Amino acid sequence: MITNLQLEEFLHRNRISRDTWEASAIDWEALIAIGKDYERHGAQLREYAGMLARVMQQYDGVHSVRWRIKDSEHMLEKIVRKRAAKSAKYLAIDAQNYYSIITDLIGIRALHLFKNEALTIDASIRENQQLIDTEQPLVYTRKGDTISEDVFPTDRFEHREHPAGYRSVHYIIKAQPQKRQVFAEVQVRTIFEEGWSEIDHRVRYPNFNADEMVNVFLAIFNRLAGQADEMGSFVQALAQASTTTQAELAAAHDEKRKSLEAMEALISELEQKTEQHAQSQSAVLKLKEEISRMRSAAEASEMSTGVFSGKWMENIQRNSNFSKVLVNTDFAAQARLALGNTLEPSKYLQDLETITKSLNIANIANIANIANIANVTSNPAITGRVLRVSKTPTKKKAESEKAGSEKAGSEKEE
Structure with missing residues (x-):
């Protein structure tokens, strides 16, 4: 105080x-x-x-x-x-x-x-x-x-x-x-x-x-303190440089890792594209084969399957016209004209009349039906059925033909 x-x-x-x-x-x-x-x-x-x-x-x-x-x-x-x-x-x-x-x-x-x-x-x-x-x-x-x-x-x-x-x-x-x-x-x-x-x-x-000795050591101590400051600054700079170097190395490693990942991704993408290309090539080949098969089937269909095709209708029209001409034709006259007078036509006329009777052609519609049936032969399946029907008479027709034969025989005996 x-x-x-x-x-x-x-x-x-x-x-x-x-x-x-x-x-x-x-x-x-x-x-x-x-x-x-x-x-x-x-x-x-x-x-x-x-x-x-x-x-x-x-x-x-x-x-x-x-x-x-x-x-x-x-x-x-x-x-x-x-x-x-x-x-x-x-x-x-x-x-x-x-x-x-x-x-x-x-x-x-x-x-x-x-x-x-x-x-x-x-x-x-x-x-x-x-x-x-x-x-x-x-x-x-x-x-x-x-x-x-x-x-x-x-x-x-x-x-x-x-x-x-x-x-x-x-x-x-x-x-x-x-x-x-x-x-x-x-x-x-x-x-x-x-x-x-x-x-x-x-x-x-x-x-x-x-005391001079005390002052000398205090001066030495002062210099040590100054050197410690210098060393501190040096260590600081060294640490900063080390940190910068470590950061640069880390960045370089990170860049390297990213580059490797990018290359691996590119390789994977190329592998996928290669696999996709092979699959695409296989699919293209299969598609070409299918197109070829379909083309062949279409061509065969056009040639052999004419149930609803344009050719079927053309055949019907053409055969119908032919049947009309056929009905209106005097076969005997045409035969005489073709054979002339040098040959005896009686045999040919008899054959033609026999054919005509066997066909039992009564009118233009029957002629057209025969012509149309002929055109069905362009379909193998239908042709087979027609042939089987034509070769295998029905039971009723067979019995009728048998009865007729028996009647004819009894009349002959009488």
Whole structure:
């Protein structure tokens, strides 16, 4: 607590020499007034610092965030040392303006894993926070570091070599959560750099240890932290290259698999087409054979089966006409005309009359029927039936013929 703090206790605890105190030229009561006001508003500063840390934790590239508000005695110590060093803006400091002069009352550390993620975080800070107009973000480097200005261009960053070897990027942002406008210092650094700086601060500052051997090993530790950062970036690039290579190999394997599947599908399709072609050829041959068979059957039908064909009707008409001519013909006269007078026609006339009687031709209809029956011979099945009927007299006809024969015999005997 600042209320009961005494000057000698304050100087001793913070290792401030009497000469430094005299050089600061500040009144003790005025310094205590600043400390009391700061403690009175400390709770509000903590709330704002916590809120700011939660916001920055969401930024791309941020691994983790640490925050704090400045200890009250450390704030007073800083005022004394800055005034002793004749810093211009600290010369008029008092309880009414200290919060607008001291820019690190709130401290935020945004930690990241790999060095190149600092630029991603930088973009988020510039987009979402309000930077002070009087200062550019400050890039602290260690002696011997080679940081390209293409990475942190001078029109956007100030470069400064840190005597103790700290590496980080510092931003001063301003906000006004309440009536007072306050400032916060945001330090962006790698986890390796944070580890080294915490150890360095713990070893060097409490006793302001000036032991040369300690400083040598702290410097070696600082270089190891820098090499660890470089190794982290190298491993990151190696992992990305490996991932890209694996992705390319996977894509190549996938493309190969797709090509094989496509070729297998093509082979299967060709095999199916070949089989279909063979089946088609067989079907075509069978179809040709069937057409040939049907053609032969049709031709045979036209030649031998004329029951309902045009030729059948032509035969009926032709034979009907022939029968008409035949009925109207004087066979005896035609025979005499053909034989002339040189031969005796009586025998031929008798034969013709016998034939005519055996046919029992009575009229034109009977002649036509005979002619039509003759035409039926164009159908073998019908011809067979006609022949069988003609060769096998019916029972009734046979009995009639037998009775006639018996009657003729009895008349002859009489």
